[in-house]
Amino acid sequence: xxxxxxxxxxxxxxxxxxxxxxxxxxxxxxxxxxxxxxxxxxxxxxxxxxxxxxxxxxxxxxxxxxxxxxxxxxxxxxxxxxxxxxxxxxxxxxxxxxxxxxxxxxxxxxxxxxxxxxxxxxxxxxxxxxxxxxxxxxxxxxxxxxxxxxxxxxxxxxxxxxxxxxxxxxxxxxxxxxxxxxxxxxxxxxxx
Numbered sequence: 001x002x003x004x005x006x007x008x009x010x011x012x013x014x015x016x017x018x019x020x021x022x023x024x025x026x027x028x029x030x031x032x033x034x035x036x037x038x039x040x041x042x043x044x045x046x047x048x049x050x051x052x053x054x055x056x057x058x059x060x061x062x063x064x065x066x067x068x069x070x071x072x073x074x075x076x077x078x079x080x081x082x083x084x085x086x087x088x089x090x091x092x093x094x095x096x097x098x099x100x101x102x103x104x105x106x107x108x109x110x111x112x113x114x115x116x117x118x119x120x121x122x123x124x125x126x127x128x129x130x131x132x133x134x135x136x137x138x139x140x141x142x143x144x145x146x147x148x149x150x151x152x153x154x155x156x157x158x159x160x161x162x163x164x165x166x167x168x169x170x171x172x173x174x175x176x177x178x179x180x181x182x183x184x185x186x187x188x189x190x191x192x
Contacts, residue, residue: 015039018063020122030064039057045137048085049081049083049142049145057133059074069105071101072100072102073101076095076096076133076136077095080093080094085145087151087154089151099132
């Protein structure tokens with residue numbers, strides 16, 4: 001006896017969900033503009049920078065019925081906050097990123113020929129825009145945000161801490177196998 005596949009249900013009250021049966025017909029070429037401000041869910045970003053929970057994420061999308069499903073294309077706009085990876089000062093930025101995602105109809109050629117994780121699916125005639133919007137934003141976020149390009153980092157609490165080091169000196173130890181080259185090209189002596 002084989003088990004019947006369970007039909008997954010989608011929460012229709014979720015603001016990221018679009019009911020394609022109500023909003024868009026299955027006739028290819030049918031198009032609808034879909035513009036919404038949706039509050040950011042928790043963890044919409046990276047560890048050091050992201051969209052604060054509850055802040056608006058603006059979606060300006062064009063939903064278009066195509067042979068294989070629904071094509072969502074447009075922009076995702078949001079404000080992100082974080083901290084500088086060098087000096088830990090607050091960092092803010094305004095992002096506007098492009099989004100293009102195909103949501104495949106059940107039993108379409110796209111659904112039958114691709115792995116489940118390779119293409120978004122239409123479930124119960126509904127599409128969930130959050131994963132595509134999240135991916136689009138995350139790909140644009142810097143892994144190491146900076147307050148400015150030339151951020152010097154955290155200022156030393158003790159200005160005299162490095163005063164004993166003579167200007168222009170290095171404490172680099174040269175591998176003895178390369179010492180002859182250093183003498184020839186630098187004209188200096190080697191430290192051992």
